[in-house]
Amino acid sequence: MTEKTNSTLAAGAATTRSRLRAGFIKRDLYGFAAIVIVAAAGYVLFPDNLALLTRIIAIALLVLSLDLVTGYCGVATLGQAALFGSGAYAAGILSAHYGINDPLLMTLGGIFAGAVAGLICGIVMLRAHGLPQLVLSIALVYLFHEFANKASSWTGGSDGLSGIVLDPLFGLYEFDLFGHTAYFFGVVLLLIVFTLLRIVVRSPFGMLCRGIKEDPVRIRALGASPHKAVIKMYIISGAVAGTGGALSAISTQVVALDALSFTQSAEALVMLVLGGTGSLFGALVGTVIFMLFEDFVSAANPFHWLTMVGALLIVVVLFAPKGIFGTVQDLLSVRKNTTGETRP
Amino acid sequence: MSAVFEVINLKKAFGGLVVTNDVSLSMVAGDRVALIGPNGAGKTTFVNLVTGALKPSSGEVRLRNEPVTRIGPTGRVQRGLVRSFQVTRLFQDMTPAEHVGLAVLQRTGKSAELHGNFLTRPAVMEEVYDLLERLGLYSLAHRKVREIAYGQQRLLELAIALALKPSVLLLDEPAAGVPQSDTGRIEEALANLPADLAVVMIEHDMDLVFRFAKRVVVLAAGTIIFDGLPADVTKDARVREAYLGSYANAGLNA
Numbered sequence: 001m002t003e004k005t006n007s008t009l010a011a012g013a014a015t016t017r018s019r020l021r022a023g024f025i026k027r028d029l030y031g032f033a034a035i036v037i038v039a040a041a042g043y044v045l046f047p048d049n050l051a052l053l054t055r056i057i058a059i060a061l062l063v064l065s066l067d068l069v070t071g072y073c074g075v076a077t078l079g080q081a082a083l084f085g086s087g088a089y090a091a092g093i094l095s096a097h098y099g100i101n102d103p104l105l106m107t108l109g110g111i112f113a114g115a116v117a118g119l120i121c122g123i124v125m126l127r128a129h130g131l132p133q134l135v136l137s138i139a140l141v142y143l144f145h146e147f148a149n150k151a152s153s154w155t156g157g158s159d160g161l162s163g164i165v166l167d168p169l170f171g172l173y174e175f176d177l178f179g180h181t182a183y184f185f186g187v188v189l190l191l192i193v194f195t196l197l198r199i200v201v202r203s204p205f206g207m208l209c210r211g212i213k214e215d216p217v218r219i220r221a222l223g224a225s226p227h228k229a230v231i232k233m234y235i236i237s238g239a240v241a242g243t244g245g246a247l248s249a250i251s252t253q254v255v256a257l258d259a260l261s262f263t264q265s266a267e268a269l270v271m272l273v274l275g276g277t278g279s280l281f282g283a284l285v286g287t288v289i290f291m292l293f294e295d296f297v298s299a300a301n302p303f304h305w306l307t308m309v310g311a312l313l314i315v316v317v318l319f320a321p322k323g324i325f326g327t328v329q330d331l332l333s334v335r336k337n338t339t340g341e342t343r344p
Numbered sequence: 345m346s347a348v349f350e351v352i353n354l355k356k357a358f359g360g361l362v363v364t365n366d367v368s369l370s371m372v373a374g375d376r377v378a379l380i381g382p383n384g385a386g387k388t389t390f391v392n393l394v395t396g397a398l399k400p401s402s403g404e405v406r407l408r409n410e411p412v413t414r415i416g417p418t419g420r421v422q423r424g425l426v427r428s429f430q431v432t433r434l435f436q437d438m439t440p441a442e443h444v445g446l447a448v449l450q451r452t453g454k455s456a457e458l459h460g461n462f463l464t465r466p467a468v469m470e471e472v473y474d475l476l477e478r479l480g481l482y483s484l485a486h487r488k489v490r491e492i493a494y495g496q497q498r499l500l501e502l503a504i505a506l507a508l509k510p511s512v513l514l515l516d517e518p519a520a521g522v523p524q525s526d527t528g529r530i531e532e533a534l535a536n537l538p539a540d541l542a543v544v545m546i547e548h549d550m551d552l553v554f555r556f557a558k559r560v561v562v563l564a565a566g567t568i569i570f571d572g573l574p575a576d577v578t579k580d581a582r583v584r585e586a587y588l589g590s591y592a593n594a595g596l597n598a
Contacts, residue, residue, distance in 0.1 A: 199458070203458050207445075208455050208456070218434070222447055232456065
C-alpha cells in the first residue's frame with residue numbers, strides 16, 4: 001500500500017485539478033471557435049442561402065435538446081418536436097396576436113413555452129420505460145400537433161401562423177430580406193446555448209444524468225432520485241428546443257404545423273444518431289451534415305434524394321455506430337495513445 | 345447502547361409463498377454481522393425488504409429509532425442505510441474519482457447543481473482522494489472503470505458506499521468474483537471500515553465470515569435459525585441440518 005503524506009496528496013490533487021480545468025476550458029474554446037469558424041465559412045460560401053443556414057441553426061438547437069434527454073439521460077423519444085413547435089408557436093403568437101414584436105421577448109416566450117412543454121412531456125414520458133415510452137412520445141407529438149391544428153384561431157391551423165412582424169434587433173438591426181440579421185441572431189443564440197450546455201453537461205447534475213442513463217439502480221443506491229433529475233433535464237431540454245423554435249419563427253416569420261410533427265421529431269433523432277449521441281458536438285455535426293447533404297442531394301437528384309439519405313444512414317449505423325463525431329473522436333484518441341500521449 | 349438498525353417481525357409473502365417469515369434483527373453501532381444461509385434461504389429478499397426495493401407484508405424497519413418502512417429506497421439511503429451490490433454496478437466510462445465524487449456530492453445535497461465541474465471543487469476532491477487513498481485506489485483515480493481490475497472495482501464499490509457516510513452498511517458478497525490473489529486487499533479494506541459503522545455482510549465464503557464477523561445470523565427458509573457467536577455456529581444442530589440436508593423441511597415446522 002502506498003504511503004503518502006497529506007500534503008503531497010493535496011498538492012497532487014491541486015495539480016490534477018488545475019490540469020483538468022485547463023483541459024475543459026481548452027476544449028470549450030475549441031468548440032466555440034469551431035462554431036464561429038463554420039458559421040463564418042457558411043456566411044462567405046453561401047451568401048445567397050442564409051435562410052438555409054439559419055434553419056440549420058434552429059434545427060441544431062432541436063437536436064441539441066434531444067441529445068440532452070436521449071444522449072445524456074437515455075430517454076427514448078420520437079416526440080421532441082413537440083417542444084420545438086411549442087417554442088415556435090409561442091414566439092409567433094406573441095407577435096401575431098399580442099403585438100409583441102421584439103425578437104428578444106419573442107425568444108424568451110419561446111424558451112418559456114418550450115420549458116413548460118418539456119415539463120409536461122417529461123412527466124408523461126417518465127411513466128413508462130423502453131418501448132412503451134417511445135410510443136408515449138409519438139402519442140404526445142401527435143396530441144400537440146392535433147391541438148395546434150384545432151386551435152386554428154390562435155395558430156392558423158393547417159394554413160400556418162402568419163402575421164409575424166419583427167422590430168429591429170436591439171432597436172438597431174432590421175430583419176432584412178436576405179436574412180443577414182436572422183443569421184447573426186441565430187449564430188449568437190447557438191453560441192450562448194452551446195456554452196451554457198457545456199457547463200450543464202459537466203456539472204454535478206450532468207454527471208448524475210449520465211449515471212442515470214447507464215444504471216438508474218446504482219443512482220438510487222446513492223440516494224438520488226432519477227425521476228426528479230430527468231424531469232429537470234426535460235425542462236432544460238424544452239428551453240433549448242423552444243429557443244430553436246423561436247429562432248425558426250423569427251427567421252421565417254411563419255410557423256407551420258410541420259414544426260410540431262412526428263416527421264420533424266424522427267428527423268432530429270436521425271441527425272443525432274448520425275452525429276453521435278451523448279456529445280454536444282455530435283449533435284451539431286449530425287445536424288449540419290444531414291441538412292447540407294439533404295439540400296445538396298435533393299437539388300442534384302430531386303427524385304431519389306431520400307434514397308441517398310437512407311444509404312448514408314445505413315453506412316453510418318453499420319460502420320460508425322458511435323456516429324460521425326464519436327467515430328472520428330475515437331480514431332483521434334487511438335492515434336494519440338499510440339504516439340505516447342495519455343489523456344488525463 | 346441503543347440500536348442503530350432494527351428489523352422487527354418482518355414478513356413477506358408472494359401469494360401463498362412466505363419467503364421471509366417473522367425476521368427480527370437488532371444492531372448497534374460498530375456491529376459486524378454476517379448473514380449466511382443456504383441458497384434460497386431468502387437473503388436477497390431480506391436485502392430488498394430492508395433497502396426498500398420490496399414492500400413487506402408486515403413488520404417494521406427502523407433506522408436510528410425512526411421507522412422507515414414507508415420510506416422509499418432513496419430516502420433510506422439519505423437516512424444512512426447504504427448497500428453495496430453483489431455484482432458491481434459501476435459506470436464503465438467514468439473514473440473512480442467521478443464515482444466517489446458523485447456520491448460525496450449526493451450526500452452533501454449538491455448533486456443537482458448545474459454549474460462547476462466537481463473535479464475542480466477542492467472540498468469535494470479532497471474527500472474523494474482521501475477515500476481512494478484509504479482503499480489503495482489513488483493511482484487509478486482518473487482511469488476509466490473499464491480499464492481497472494475486478495478486485496479494484498469491488499474496492500471502488502466500497503469507496504462509493506463509504507462516501508455516503510452510512511450508519512448502516514449492507515455488503516452483498518463483497519468478495520464475490522474476485523480472484524484469490526486479490527481477496528486479501530478486500531479483507532484488509534473490510535477490516536479498516538469505520539469502527540462506529542454497523543455492518544451486515546452477506547457472504548458464502550466461511551473463512552471470510554469467521555475472520556470478519558463478531559456475530560453470525562443464519563437464515564434458512566425465510567426464518568432466522570441462529571443468531572450468535574461465530575464460534576458456536578458450526579456446533580448448532582439446526583444450522584447443520586439446514587446446510588447438510590433436510591432443510592427443505594425447515595419451512596414446514598417454521
